[in-house]
Amino acid sequence: MAQQATILNVQRFTLHDGPGIRTEFFLKGCPLRCDWCGNPESFTRQPEVGVFANRCISSELCDDCKLVCHDLQMLIFTDSKLDSIDRKQCSSCLECAQVCPSEAIRPWGHSMTVDECMKVIIQDRGFYERSGGGVTVSGGEPLLQSDFVGQLFKACKQQGIHTCLESSLYANWNKIESLLPVTDLFISDLKLMDSQRHKQYTGVDNHKILENLITLSATNKPLILRIPVIPNINDDEDNIKASADFILQQMQGKVRTLQLLSFMRLGEEKYQSLGLPYKMQDLKFDRAAFQKKVEKIAVYFNQRGIHCMIGAKEKAEL
CATH class of the missing domain: 3.30.70 (Alpha-Beta Plaits)
Structure with missing residues (x-):
């Protein structure tokens, strides 16, 4: 039987999850329930x-x-x-x-085989070659369907196509380790350093995530780290300092880029479509003042020797 996965969306010609022009596959299912998530349709595995x-x-x-x-x-x-x-x-x-x-x-989710995904990828191959792009698999949490990811990335590498995995890394290490030979770039989040607060706002503690980040950094695989900056949740000085300390001390600074993603009120209509409450509904903040705060946070990370930028657009390495 052909390896297949539950795909939420296929986004072609994307520029924000890895270098160059990319084809991105969003896999359905996620063990986290981040209060600020803009994609509630990715929560469950089934369509x-x-x-x-x-x-x-x-x-x-x-x-x-x-x-x-x-x-x-x-x-x-x-x-x-x-x-x-x-x-x-x-x-x-x-x-x-x-x-x-x-x-x-509207249907949320459908099945696709590796061969069906590769047909889309091959159509876009010329764009990768001209821009230094490739294929990104995101979610949801793609490690819930790691066997599929491994087979898809193996097929990509046979065609000389760059691969990127965007994951929370909330999984057993063996799933991540199995993908190391076929993954060129990892993208992951550092949401909150305090474990109890991490569980409060995401539904899970961060022990497994932090352990996997430390182990992954030791492999010297290229890694982009992201902090989704959320007003009044993780933008305080203690969390920002703890994040920098973790990157420099526990990860030995082995992060290619730290990207700060400013909170945007997204996905409300999708929550309504699924009959789910939108937990950020009552969040009120001054957008201009918040953006200035994010800029100061970026300056702080750069001053500490961590290459940091605001936004998720990554330059191609030609």
């Missing part, structure tokens, strides 16, 4: 449907979803428009999403 009520034409004009649904009690209508789905009863067969003419019901 699921998203409901965008404002796009519904009205059941009086269109009843396609009713015709294919195996249990009409799962479809919840308000004023003749689809409002939500009873997810406890829904089997995620996705038939309603396949027939909806207005994309009021």
Whole structure:
């Protein structure tokens, strides 16, 4: 049986997750639940449907979803428009999403084999060669489907294509180790240094992540580290200093670039489509003052000898 994975999205011609022009595969499923995550559709491994009520034409004009649904009690209508789905009863067969003419019901996730992914990659190969780009696998958490990643990256290396893995590194080390021979670049996060606060805001403690970062840095594999800077959560002096100390002392400074990603209020509509609460809904902050703070944080890291930049665009190494 061909190796396959649950893919959330394939983004072509991306410039922000690795050098050059890239083709990026977002794999579905993640063990973390970061409060600020803008991609809640990546949480679960299995495909699921998203409901965008404002796009519904009205059941009086269109009843396609009713015709294919195996249990009409799962479809919840308000004023003749689809409002939500009873997810406890829904089997995620996705038939309603396949027939909806207005994309009021959208499928989140589909299966792709390594061969199917490679067909897309080969189409874009000329862009990699001209820009120093390649293929990035992200998530969700791609290490949940590490066997697939390994097979895909092996196929890429056979074609001489640069590979990049973007991961939280919340996994057993053996999964990461198995990918070392076929991965050219790693991208990971340093969200919070305090383990209890890390668990409070992401759902898991950071012990495994920090251990894997230390072990990975010892392999001398190229590593880009990112800090998603979140107002009033990890932008305080203690956390920033602890992050710098960890990079310099525990990782021996073996980070190619530290990227600061300023918080953006993203994904609210996607949370609504899945019937999930958006935990950053009540966060209020001054955008201009916050951005100045991020700039000062970047200066601090650079003064300590850590190459730091704001944003995620990486230059190609031609």
